[in-house]
Amino acid sequence: MTAPLKIGFLLYPNLTQLDLTGPAQVFAHMSGSQRHFVWKTMEAVPSDSGISLLPTDTFESCPDLDLLCIPGGPGQNALMQDAAVLGWLSRQGAQASWITSVCSGSLLLGAAGLLKGYRAASHWNYRQYLPAFGATIDEGRVVRDRNRITGGGITAGIDFALEVVATLRGQAEAEEIQLLLEYAPQPPFDCGRPELAEPQLVERVRQRLATSVHSMQGHAAKE
């Protein structure tokens, strides 16, 4: 009997919960794996969607992880120079087999020094900050560079996680999970990437995201 693959997600206040809950649903069906949801304390963590999520582990109680996964979200701005968070990422990153992120979570990996010299994905509105952390921007929806696997914005987490399952458990199991999740998407519009959208639409969305952008610019500049 092999030990289960220990998958650990960073939780934090005001994370974009779908960055985490999409992959968590995929990994819930992955054979020989267990999931850890990790934060500084065991108290419920509010998300950006009005629902709070409960950690299963603290930084201290969490075991050594095989796969580290960092979601993005407005709340990450407060963590970009948080010694406890960056220290935990750095310690886990030094020993984990797989270091991964979804959305702007890649900027947190970057802040912890875990993307230097790697190609990485991020949410389209934030990937411009990757080079400040020594990473190379890759506009792919799921990007693998050696043992780094990073996903694009928010909903890319589902594609990301299925690719992880295919890589670690093979195509047959990934196909089973894709069918189980009835993942045959039918987006109502054809505007899910800025290259596909009218400039005015892109601008309206940039405005919606503006607070986070300014904040991230501030942090990237200090690196």
Place this chain on the structure above:
Amino acid sequence: MTAPLKIGFLLYPNLTQLDLTGPAQVFAHMSGSQRHFVWKTMEAVPSDSGISLLPTDTFESCPDLDLLCIPGGPGQNALMQDAAVLGWLSRQGAQASWITSVCSGSLLLGAAGLLKGYRAASHWNYRQYLPAFGATIDEGRVVRDRNRITGGGITAGIDFALEVVATLRGQAEAEEIQLLLEYAPQPPFDCGRPELAEPQLVERVRQRLATSVHSMQGHAAKE
């Protein structure tokens, strides 16, 4: 100033969390709306993915909802004859403007008598039970019949919620949210619906889901 649209999700132990968290992420960006996550108590509710979610309201404290949304999941079997749950669904359903579900959540709507004479979607492995509740099976990914909007299995919740936003707030806002969520999916395989998958693959997934199926058959037969 118009009152915000009150969106209420049913929470329950062992729900399929992505049925809820996908739409919750979309609705978090919907103008003039507020979200309620409702269960019998305020205690954290474990999901099928190893993470627990915190209710914001109980059946008693929850206001009259404008949009009721019911996620599916293995835990729903225990609710198919639960008087408190069916009573709450029935009360809210009698006054809500929109009655909706994701995945096998439509069977819970059915059990509460809210789909009699309506076309509805469900997860592909469970939609066969819809007629036991007086509903007509529709194999669409998002199905609207008058004020009932129902989504197919699990990941269909994202398409469902974007369609709801388009219906209630117009195409421009739905497009903004789709781009914000970077929803330009790239499923790794072409097997997300049973019609697209090899029969052996479908059979393997049916086996994975077998416990829930048997349980639902039991309940449908008693109707």
